[in-house]
Amino acid sequence: MLFGRPLNSSLGIAAGPLLNSKWVEAYARLGFDVLTYATVRSTFQAAHALPNIRHVDNREQAAVVARPGNNGGPTIAVSLGEPSMEPDVWRKDLRRAKERIGRGQVLIASVIGTPRPGGDAEALSADYAQCAAWAAECGADAIELQLATPDPFTEQPQMIYENVTLAARILYRTRTSVGLPVLARLGPFKTPRALHETATRLAPWAHGYVLVRSINRRVFDEKGGPAFEGAGRERADVVGAQTFTVAARQVAEMLAWRKAGAWARAILAVGGISTVERARDVLREGADAVLVATAALFDPLFAARFRQIRTAEVA
Numbered sequence: 432m433l434f435g436r437p438l439n440s441s442l443g444i445a446a447g448p449l450l451n452s453k454w455v456e457a458y459a460r461l462g463f464d465v466l467t468y469a470t471v472r473s474t475f476q477a478a479h480a481l482p483n484i485r486h487v488d489n490r491e492q493a494a495v496v497a498r499p500g501n502n503g504g505p506t507i508a509v510s511l512g513e514p515s516m517e518p519d520v521w522r523k524d525l526r527r528a529k530e531r532i533g534r535g536q537v538l539i540a541s542v543i544g545t546p547r548p549g550g551d552a553e554a555l556s557a558d559y560a561q562c563a564a565w566a567a568e569c570g571a572d573a574i575e576l577q578l579a580t581p582d583p584f585t586e587q588p589q590m591i592y593e594n595v596t597l598a599a600r601i602l603y604r605t606r607t608s609v610g611l612p613v614l615a616r617l618g619p620f621k622t623p624r625a626l627h628e629t630a631t632r633l634a635p636w637a638h639g640y641v642l643v644r645s646i647n648r649r650v651f652d653e654k655g656g657p658a659f660e661g662a663g664r665e666r667a668d669v670v671g672a673q674t675f676t677v678a679a680r681q682v683a684e685m686l687a688w689r690k691a692g693a694w695a696r697a698i699l700a701v702g703g704i705s706t707v708e709r710a711r712d713v714l715r716e717g718a719d720a721v722l723v724a725t726a727a728l729f730d731p732l733f734a735a736r737f738r739q740i741r742t743a744e745v746a
Contacts, residue, residue, distance in 0.1 A: 433697065433719055434573060434612040434638065439464045439535035441714055442737050445644055445701040445722035446470050446541035446575060446616070447509075447670075451516075452528035458727065459532045462734030465699070465720045468528055470541040470577050472515035473562050479512040485650065485658050489673040493649040496658050504672035504705030505729050508650040510659040513543060513580065518562075522569050529570035539614065540566035543577040544601065552584060552597055556604040567609045574611050575641055576601060579618035590647075592617045593625075595632045602636035612638035614699065619643050619677055623684045630685060631693055639697030639719070640685065643678040645670045670702075671725040675709060678702025686717045707737045 432438060443465025449455045450469050459466055487508045488497040494508050515521065529538050542562035544555045563574045578592040578601065585594065592598050598615065606613050615637045620626040630640060645668035650658040657665050682700040689698065700718040704710050710721045726733050 433465065433537060436537055436572065437535055438537065438720075440734070440738060441465070441718075441720045442710060442734055443467065443537075443539075443699075443720055443722045444727050445641070445724040446539075446577065447644075447724045448728055449528075451521075452524045452531055455528040455538070456531035458731075458734075459536055461731055462738055463723075463727065464536045465539065465722060466528075466532060466536060467539040467541050467575060467722065468525055468566075468571070470513060470515070470543050470575075471518075471521045471525075471562060471566070472513075472543055472545050473518060473558050474515070474545055475517045476513065476515045476545070478514035479510055479659070479664060480661060482659070483511050484509055485652075487650060487658070487669060489646070489648070489669050493651055494658075494667075494669045496650070496652045505725055506669065506671035506673040507725060508648075508658060508667040508669050509645070510650075510664050510667040513577075515543075518565060522565055525566060525569040525571065537572040538570070539573045539575050540569070540571035541575040541577055541616070542566060543580060546583040552600055555583070555597075556601045559601045560604045560608040563605045563609050563611075563613070567611050571611065573614060573638070574605065574609060575614045575616050576605060577616050579616055579644060579647075590618050592629065595629050598629070599633055599636060602633055606636045612697075614639045614641050614697070616641040616644060619646055619681060626681060626684055627688050627693065630688065630696075634694035634696055637696060639699060641699045641701060641722070642685065643674070643681050643702040644668075644724070645702070646674050646677060672703050672705035675703025675705065678704075679709075679713065682713060682718060683716060690717070707733065710737060
């Protein structure tokens with residue numbers, strides 16, 4: 432069960448791979464049951480120029496381009512720039528996506544606000560809420576707010592989720608605008624205390640949390656230069672197997688706080704879940720669902736093996 436809805440399984444796909452209804456339908460048929468439609472905006476935004484993806488080795492201070500390895504599964508750096516189709520396009524396509532999933536499956540729409548020149552926090556919050564309302568009208572079962580994105584109102588680099596006042600404002604505006612469960616997508620925290628304080632402050636307006644989708648890092652090529660060409664692309668989102676240690680630790684901390692009675696909110700675990708064993712371990716610890724992204728791209732039959740193991744355990 433997730434938000435009162437029965438599920439065939441607690442395995443799904445995080446925001447990113449499901450670019451349109453065709454991708455949603457394909458992965459739904461492959462047995463992924465919590466399907467997150469790729470993050471959309473209130474306006475068209477093109478992706479960065481190719482290449483957008485590089486295999487990397489995630490080191491202590493940065494990620495470095497490397498040959499694909501078997502270190503628990505692939506780890507990649509993604510530099511897309513949070514693109515989006517035109518609203519008229521993605522709204523029609525989101526309806527198709529909802530029609531193409533089956534019983535026991537849910538569709539989450541991931542949305543992000545677009546800062547406007549001269550706009551303030553209220554304008555950004557309204558933009559998030561507008562995207563969420565459109566997604567709700569198109570049949571989404573829940574809304575994910577992408578808060579692991581740069582805060583446009585501060586001189587010091589930080590993500591929106593690290594600005595708790597702004598994150599709470601966005602959640603409040605969206606929660607009071609749509610009648611669907613609202614999830615906050617968070618990134619990595621510097622300390623357990625920061626995680627606890629943020630989750631507690633956001634809990635009145637969030638039905639649940641999605642963490643940790645990626646780690647934003649500097650990415651270098653083999654010679655020490657930027658891995659991606661172009662201004663503003665020095666940093667990228669590192670995803671895949673080597674992020675599991677960081678992501679799993681933060682999920683465990685979140686689960687511990689929930690168990691202690693801090694707040695009763697859903698926890699959707701994501702980040703480096705590159706094997707079926709990792710997925711099942713995180714579920715046993717208490718996560719409401721596990722979401723994969725990189726693993727699903729490199730191993731489309733991941734869900735089939737997940738179901739086989741579950742069937743064998745029940746038998």
